Amino acid sequence: MQRMSLPQGTLFDSDTPLALGSHAFVLPGLALPYVPELLPALDAIQRVAPFRHMVTPGGFEMSVQLTNCGALGWVTDRHGYRYTAHDPATGQPWPPMPPSFLHLAREAAARAGFDDFTQDACLINCYEPGSRMSLHQDRNEQDLFAPVVSVSLGLPAIFQFGGLTRSGRPARVPLVHGDVVVWGGPDRLRYHGVLPIEDGLHPLLGARRINFTLRRAA
Ligand code: SIN
Numbered sequence: 035m036q037r038m039s040l041p042q043g044t045l046f047d048s049d050t051p052l053a054l055g056s057h058a059f060v061l062p063g064l065a066l067p068y069v070p071e072l073l074p075a076l077d078a079i080q081r082v083a084p085f086r087h088m089v090t091p092g093g094f095e096m097s098v099q100l101t102n103c104g105a106l107g108w109v110t111d112r113h114g115y116r117y118t119a120h121d122p123a124t125g126q127p128w129p130p131m132p133p134s135f136l137h138l139a140r141e142a143a144a145r146a147g148f149d150d151f152t153q154d155a156c157l158i159n160c161y162e163p164g165s166r167m168s169l170h171q172d173r174n175e176q177d178l179f180a181p182v183v184s185v186s187l188g189l190p191a192i193f194q195f196g197g198l199t200r201s202g203r204p205a206r207v208p209l210v211h212g213d214v215v216v217w218g219g220p221d222r223l224r225y226h227g228v229l230p231i232e233d234g235l236h237p238l239l240g241a242r243r244i245n246f247t248l249r250r251a252a
């Protein structure tokens with residue numbers, strides 16, 4: 035699972051996809067060329083649909099703050115988890131999906147062997163040092179084979195990637211700014227989470243990690 039650092043130009047340099055399953059891959063640095071488009075797009079989204087803490091059905095406030103873009107956005111409250119077309123905070127539709135998000139998702143999905151998926155939902159999570167995401171499955175979407183494309187920016191994280199049940203020790207996958215993870219098909223319901231983010235300052239994003247996941251929800 036460790037990122038290898040070998041001289042540039044060797045076959046197994048740090049850009050080599052890392053297989054987490056037959057249909058699950060880390061694509062190191064794949065998002066880097068898109069960052070100049072992604073960051074202004076994220077700023078524009080959060081001006082319309084600000085990051086906010088949401089409450090789980092069990093009544094716990096999530097440690098990450100979230101927002102969405104695209105036709106559908108993932109929300110949680112005391113009534114449960116679901117997708118909505120409108121931001122419950124403003125009553126307005128979620129901001130549209132930026133083209134750069136779709137282009138990156140298409141490239142990432144294709145590299146992981148998933149062609150011709152279009153995503154209608156994008157959940158954007160903002161982590162501060164100490165924020166975490168406990169192990170869970172993404173299962174609020176209609177098609178539970180279509181890939182999830184997960185893009186990491188800012189502070190590094192340890193992503194946990196487990197099996198189809200909660201039992202067993204999940205793999206610990208270090209993710210840094212620009213890394214993309216894709217999982218779908220038989221790996222679509224793998225449990226995953228994020229360990230508490232460590233203190234740090236990222237040159238572009240400061241004391242934050244932003245992760246956004248694109249999915250086909252409807
Ligand atoms: C998620 O599972 O929604 C977030 C994953 C991550 O932050 O890397």
Ligand code: FE2
Nearest residue numbers: 170171172226
């Ligand atoms: Fe998830």
